Amino acid sequence: MPLLDASEPIEFAPGAWLFPNHASEQAADILAAIRECVRQAPLRHFMTPGNKPMSVLSSNCGDFGWVSDSKGYRYQATDPKSDKPWPDMPSILLHEATQIAEQAGYRDFIPNACLINVYKPGAKMGLHQDRDESDLNEPVVSYSFGLPARFIWAGQTRTGSKQRI
Numbered sequence: 001m002p003l004l005d006a007s008e009p010i011e012f013a014p015g016a017w018l019f020p021n022h023a024s025e026q027a028a029d030i031l032a033a034i035r036e037c038v039r040q041a042p043l044r045h046f047m048t049p050g051n052k053p054m055s056v057l058s059s060n061c062g063d064f065g066w067v068s069d070s071k072g073y074r075y076q077a078t079d080p081k082s083d084k085p086w087p088d089m090p091s092i093l094l095h096e097a098t099q100i101a102e103q104a105g106y107r108d109f110i111p112n113a114c115l116i117n118v119y120k121p122g123a124k125m126g127l128h129q130d131r132d133e134s135d136l137n138e139p140v141v142s143y144s145f146g147l148p149a150r151f152i153w154a155g156q157t158r159t160g161s162k163q164r165i
């Protein structure tokens with residue numbers, strides 16, 4: 001499994017870009033905005049459809065949030081804990097995500113959902129594809145802050161060659 005350890009923006013697979021340290025200057029402001037979101041919609045362990053708690057702590061902001069429970073994975077406009085709408089997406093995230101998507105070649109992207117994941121030591125996310133979105137031509141913009149972590153990129157199939165990032 002080849003290792004990608006880039007210091008400059010790189011398209012490491014068709015349409016998939018890595019922007020190392022892109023958000024480091026805005027990190028404090030982005031994290032403050034996220035903290036305000038999770039104050040309104042607290043972090044929780046979603047249950048898998050098989051009724052197991054996910055190890056990651058999650059919440060959402062934006063018009064829609066990704067949720068999981070015994071009824072399956074889906075996006076919904078309200079927090080199932082409170083039945084209230086998710087907090088508004090912070091303007092710094094809207095702005096940053098739109099700009100970086102444009103740099104990666106995705107014009108006119110307007111994010112309407114933002115999943116917030118917190119990984120305490122030992123928490124994991126298994127290899128998976130995002131398929132609950134209604135338009136798979138839209139990009140997923142993902143920011144990661146904190147301790148070093150290993151991401152596995154497997155391309156279009158689970159069985160194809162993998163990259164460690």
Ligand SMILES: O=C(O)CCC(=O)C(=O)O
Nearest residue numbers: 115117125130142143144
């Ligand atoms: O927390 C992450 O960076 C990964 C999230 C993820 O895999 C997903 O949203 O599908």
